[in-house]
Amino acid sequence: MRRKIQELQPNPVLRVIDRWRPDSEIRSWADGLAGERLTARRLGRLRGRGWFLLHAIQWASGADVDHLAIGPAGVFSINSKRHRGKSVWYGDAAITVNGAPTRHIAASQSEARRVSRALSRHCGVGVPVRPVISVVHASKLTVKGANPPVLVLDVEALGRVLSGLSPTLSTDQVAHIYGVARRAQTWAD
Numbered sequence: 001m002r003r004k005i006q007e008l009q010p011n012p013v014l015r016v017i018d019r020w021r022p023d024s025e026i027r028s029w030a031d032g033l034a035g036e037r038l039t040a041r042r043l044g045r046l047r048g049r050g051w052f053l054l055h056a057i058q059w060a061s062g063a064d065v066d067h068l069a070i071g072p073a074g075v076f077s078i079n080s081k082r083h084r085g086k087s088v089w090y091g092d093a094a095i096t097v098n099g100a101p102t103r104h105i106a107a108s109q110s111e112a113r114r115v116s117r118a119l120s121r122h123c124g125v126g127v128p129v130r131p132v133i134s135v136v137h138a139s140k141l142t143v144k145g146a147n148p149p150v151l152v153l154d155v156e157a158l159g160r161v162l163s164g165l166s167p168t169l170s171t172d173q174v175a176h177i178y179g180v181a182r183r184a185q186t187w188a189d
Contacts, residue, residue: 034082035080035134035155036055036066036067038155039067039078039158040055040067042134042156046069046162050071050171050174051069051072051163051174052070053067053068053069054181059187060188065115066078066079067134069132069162071162072167072169072171072174073162073166073168074130074165075115075169075177076129076131076132076151076162077115077130077132078134079104079108079111079131079132079134080155081104081133081134082137083097083137084136085137085139086139087138087139087142088135088140088152089144090105090142090143090144090145090148090152091144092144092145093105095152104133105133108131109150112129112130115129116129118187118189119177119181119186121189122185122186123177130151131151132152133151134154134155134158135152135155
């Protein structure tokens with residue numbers, strides 16, 4: 001994201017000014033970067049409890065995976081969504097922000113499937129990946145549904161919820177998947 005911001009405005013002084021203009025594309029990217037940084041800090045609390053983390057994993061296409069958490073409870077592809085001061089509502093199949101529909105659920109599910117395919121191919125075994133959306137700075141987050149296909153969590157609850165899930169992977173499985181996920185060639189397809 002930092003590279004994209006620098007591409008949009010190479011001049012550092014103008015870049016700072018653009019971050020404060022309400023309709024600036026740079027402001028939008030900077031808000032996203034702030035959300036990703038906060039999510040990364042909250043996920044960092046999982047370290048030392050059997051969890052491994054990767055951030056900003058680059059696909060060959062130029063797209064990226066915001067965060068990948070690999071631990072006893074499984075593998076999670078985590079998207080950061082910063083909706084400062086907005087009301088976020090999640091039902092089983094959709095997220096709205098201030099009543100407007102988003103593509104967050106479909107995008108997260110698609111990303112998790114793609115991550116699963118890449119890890120499974122390179123690990124030599126099926127690696128299920130659960131999609132997660134980390135909601136950052138929303139004024140209100142409402143989640144409806146007993147068993148949603150995507151975990152939608154306030155950023156503050158992220159570490160607590162993931163570490164509280166039932167274990168599904170052994171220490172050796174976690175280490176193997178993490179080792180594969182760290183290799184650039186895993187994401188080159």
